[in-house]
Amino acid sequence: MSYLEQTKDTNNFLEVLVQDHKRYMPIMEFLDNLTQQKSELTWEEREMISLEVSKANGAEFCIGIHSGMLRAMGSADNKVAEEKIKPVLAFANKLAKNSNQVSPEDIKILRKAGWNDQTIEDIIGLVSAISIYDILSNGFGFKASLPQEVFEQMGQGTLEAGGFVAQFKSFIQ
Template sequence: MSNFSFLKSEDGVLEILGHNPERFNPTAELINNILRGESELSISERELIFAYVSACNSCSFCMGAHQEIAQEFGLALGVLDELVNSGEHKSIDAKLKPCLALAKKVAKESSRVVKEDVSAIINAGWQEETAHDVVSIAALATFYNLLVNAHGVSGTPDYFKMCAKMFGAKGGYIPPA
């Protein structure tokens, strides 16, 4: 159930942001830059990291929406569920595993991130900038997770599919003018 009179429980982040566009429109540019800007990480990998952090933060809305978006960009079905439900990383490329470990650490205990966490990403074959991207994705996801959870919206499978169409291969996160 929604915690605010202007929302229904089946609503999502779009209704939260739309309630006060002057406040939230600038975040569209930020999320577009982090999830669609230049990065060694593919868009699918960035969306997976966002969804994984959302699962770590118990935000079912953001997890569901970003899982659908990641799948729109080629993430295989079941990968996120495997990560979240079993802790297994069998379907995950070994190179991505330290990125997911850092993302989880940022979400759950950011004050304990150390240089070795960044080094693990570099040692896996990424540039240091990729570790910075992972931290940025995890921080952004955590912001949205807190916003959505505190507003008490949960979305629906149809809402998540709509997000995948809006923010998927034919779209970005900046609303049309």
Template structure:
């Protein structure tokens, strides 16, 4: 239930963005750059990082939407739930596990990050740009999870499916056109 009394009780993030369009435009542009721009990671992998961080944070709204988005881009169904439950045994590509482990540790205990954590990402074959991108996606979704939870935004599985599929189709830049509707 939304804590913003000027909006309906069952407010979605898009409704919050419409009510506050100026910061939303910048936030959506940042999402578009990080999640759809050039990166060593595929779009599916970046959406996996977003969904994984959201799952670690128990943010059902973001985890649901970004799981659907990742699956739309080819991540097999159930992989993200398995990764959140137990990354070590999850059917995540081995090359991506150290990246998700890094994002998970950065989410849970940011002050405990070490050079060894970064070295595990590099040892899996990723470069500095990949580490940078993973950190930014992780940071963005820690921010988004706190925004969603702090505003009391919730959604059911049907909305997560609709929103996730819309994200896959229009991207984050495409959402900006909904701000003026």
């Protein structure tokens, strides 16, 4: 339940976004732009990064969303198998928690792992977008109030719709 009077009757964070969809659609479009564009990162890797960021920010509702997306994608245990993504997750965690402490060495580590500068920019943008959602969710006071199955259904719907904006528009209707 939301801490705010105007949204106190909403059951979850997604309802707040849908209720005021004109306000929040640009953030959804930004997220879609970051997750749907061509990149070295797969959508699944982007969701792994998103989950790492939401964990770093303690955003329970968003953790549920990203976990549901990963389960819908077939990532049963949400563990990273590839060595190449591990430094990305460490960087995403640091950026989410202490962005003022990011250093040239952090970027060198990502390059050494095989990521190019455009992908590093994509990671920075994704961490920023997910942090916006995490802060909103935490600020409103939402916890993971939906069952895991619902988060997975939402993830499956997002995959089938081809992105977050299309799924969001279906919730608006």
